[in-house]
Structure formats: structure tokens, C-alpha cells
Amino acid sequence: MRIDRFFTVHCVSPIRKMLPQRGGLQIPILMYHSISDYPDNHLHPYYQTVTTPKCFEQQMHFLSRSGYQVLTLSEAVKLLLSEASLSNSAIQKNSPSHKSFDCQRPMAxxxxxxxxxxxxxxxxxxxxxxxxxxxxxxxxxxIDKTFLTGHDCLRSQEIKELASKGIEFGSHTVNHPQLKELSRNEIIYELGKSKQMIESITECSAPLFSYPYRFPEDASIFTKTLSMLLIDQGYSAGVTTIIGLANTKNNPLFLKRLPINNCDDSQFFRAKLEGNYDWLHTVQLTYKKFRAIFSVQKRSVVNKAL
Incomplete structure (x- = not known):
């Protein structure tokens, strides 16, 4: 039995239906990786990154029939920033950034x-x-090569074609490293060079960034430095692996997302979209903090013993 699905669908969802709706704009940002007929079933469902085309189409059909407005990340960020800066509801309603969207309908x-x-x-x-x-x-x-997993990556011409059809492109670094392990200059290279390469292909601005691997939200010094470097390199928004709905309180450079894969049936998919999976982030963050405290105490004991 998958514990996170059981708790989300059978515990959190029914309870939240009985509680008042949370205020403020919240937008689910879905995180996909591969859409392939070769799912990675050998991995635990939580860590799988492949969604079959059949399952992906079912999920897109669910969004369509449920009336979801699907935005690009840039559009969503503009809405979130507008919502955060405007407190008067009448002004919000008539704000230019809101005119293209029906704020009474769900967004994703x-x-x-x-x-x-x-x-x-x-x-x-x-x-x-x-x-x-x-x-x-x-x-x-x-680009034009093979990914770390052996999957083919997009070709330059395909990126150019997709960009002309409205697909938005952002940076996932040059080499997909764990940035936390790099020097400042190496991070600057990964951020700056990748943005430059993408813009040269799409002939469009690319101010969006996605952090590779697990986002180290518990490393406050590193995240503050990364935030400054992203701004210095011309980025205005970004996404992470932090679980949850994106909201006006998030740093726009480190927005939350919802991991989606082949194991997300309609019940689980709906629950994630409605914010009923957000509880897992609290559990994960608490665990990270306790682990950090334990590590510090352990090092202290070892140092005293030496």
C-alpha cells in the first residue's frame, strides 16, 4: 500500500472538504519528466519520473473536463505577483494581469x-x-545529445519549432549538477551559460529556472546565495521540487510544484490539484530539520571525543 496516496485520498481530502477554503491565489504547478511507453516501474512510485502517453492524456483530459485554465509559468508568476501586491479586491479584479483569466475557474x-x-x-x-x-x-x-538516463534530449530544431508554437523554455542548468556542491563561479557558469544557449536557439528571453535534483530548502545560506545569483544572471522566476501549491507567499524564484507520474490515478491526481498533498512537505521539512540537528549534535560529540 502506498502510504502517501492513502493518507492524501482517504484522510486529508475528506477532512479538508469540511474545513473553510484557504484564501488567496494558489496554483498547482505540475512537474513531469518523461512521457514514454517505458515506465520506470522498478522504482518506488514516489520516485518514478515516467508517465505513459495514455496516462498523460487521461490527466490532460481530466484538466480539460474540470475546466482548468492551463497557464505558462510566466503567466502564473505574473498573476501571483499581482495578487500579492494588490490588496484591494476591486483593483485586483480589474488588474491587466487578471483580464486574460477567469479567477473563478481553477488554474494549473x-x-x-x-x-x-x-x-x-x-x-x-x-x-x-x-x-x-x-x-x-x-x-x-x-541539447542534441543523450540525457544521463540514456533518453534522447530535444534537438535544437525541435526546440525552435516548439517555441514558435507557444511552448515556453527555461533553464535546467548546462550539465544538470547538484548546484550545492559547486563553487560560486561554477554556479554562475551553469546559470548564465544555459540561459544564453536557450535564448540563442529560441530567440526569446529565458528568465525561468528549474533547480536540478532535490531542492535544499533547509540550507538557508546556500538558497540566499543562489537567489542573488539567479537575479544577477537575469532570472525572474523558478521552480523547485518542494511539494505544494504555488502561492503568493512563495519566493517566485523557488516556487513549489507537484510531482506527477504514471502512478497518479484520477483520485490521487485530483487530490494533488486541490492541495491535499501539501501535507507531505511539512513532514519532509520537519524530518530534514531534525536530521540537521542530529548531525550537528553528532559532530559535537565526535569533536569532544577527539
Missing amino acids: VITFDDGLRDFYTNAFPILDKFGFKATVFVVSGL
Whole structure:
């Protein structure tokens, strides 16, 4: 039994239906990787990153029939920033950034990490069928090459074609490293060079960033430095692996997302969209903090013993 699904669907969802609705704009940003007929079933469901085209189409159909407005990440960020800066509801309603969207209808953002070629062959035709947009984060150094997992990456010409059809592209670094382990100059290279390469292909500005691997939200010094470097390199928004709905309180450079894969049936998918999966972030963050405290205490004991 998958504990996170059971708790989300059978415990959190029924309880939250009885509670008052949370105020403020909240937008689910869906995180996909590969859309392929070869799912990674050997992994635990939580860590799987492959969604079959059949399952992906079912999920897109759910969004369509449920009346979701699918935004690009740039559009969602503008709405979140506008909502955060305007407190007068009458002004919000007439704000230019709100005019294109019906704020009474649910919204969602669809993102893809890694820039795999199966986005072009499998995902885009399905998105196009429903008239949906998406934001794709590419590893710029692997364009026209093969990803770390052995999957083909997008070709330059395919990126150019997709950009002309409304697909938004952002950076996922040059080489997909764990940035926390790099020097300041190495991080600057990964941020700056990737942005430059993407812009040269799409001939569009690329101010969006997706952090590779697990986001180290518990490392406050590092995240503050990364935030400054992102701004210095011309980025205005970004996404992470932190679980939850994106809201006006998030740092726009480190927005929360919802991991989606082949194991998300309609009940679980709906629960995630409605914010009923957000509880897992609290559990994960608490665990990280306790682990950090334990590590400090352990080092202290070892140092005293030496």
C-alpha cells in the first residue's frame, strides 16, 4: 500500500472538504519528466519520473473536463505577483494581469524537467489536442545529445519549432549538477551559460529556472546565495521540487510544484490539484530539520571525543 496516496485520498481530502477554503491565489504547478511507453516501474512510485502517453492524456483530459485554465509559468508568476501586491479586491479584479483569466475557474501550470525528446514526440501532440501550454526546462549542454538516463534530449530544431508554437523554455542548468556542491563561479557558469544557449536557439528571453535534483530548502545560506545569483544572471522566476501549491507567499524564484507520474490515478491526481498533498512537505521539512540537528549534535560529540 502506498502510504502517501492513502493518507492524501482517504484522510486529508475528506477532512479538508469540511474545513473553510484557504484564501488567496494558489496554483498547482505540475512537474513531469518523461512521457514514454517505458515506465520506470522498478522504482518506488514516489520516485518514478515516467508517465505513459495514455496516462498523460487521461490527466490532460481530466484538466480539460474540470475546466482548468492551463497557464505558462510566466503567466502564473505574473498573476501571483499581482495578487500579492494588490490588496484591494476591486483593483485586483480589474488588474491587466487578471483580464486574460477567469479567477473563478481553477488554474494549473504544466512543466517538464530535463528537456527530453519524448516531449516533442509524445507530450506535445497531446497538449496540442487539448489546446494546453507548457513550460519545458532543458539541460542546455545536452541539447542534441543523450540525457544521463540514456533518453534522447530535444534537438535544437525541435526546440525552435516548439517555441514558435507557444511552448515556453527555461533553464535546467548546462550539465544538470547538484548546484550545492559547486563553487560560486561554477554556479554562475551553469546559470548564465544555459540561459544564453536557450535564448540563442529560441530567440526569446529565458528568465525561468528549474533547480536540478532535490531542492535544499533547509540550507538557508546556500538558497540566499543562489537567489542573488539567479537575479544577477537575469532570472525572474523558478521552480523547485518542494511539494505544494504555488502561492503568493512563495519566493517566485523557488516556487513549489507537484510531482506527477504514471502512478497518479484520477483520485490521487485530483487530490494533488486541490492541495491535499501539501501535507507531505511539512513532514519532509520537519524530518530534514531534525536530521540537521542530529548531525550537528553528532559532530559535537565526535569533536569532544577527539
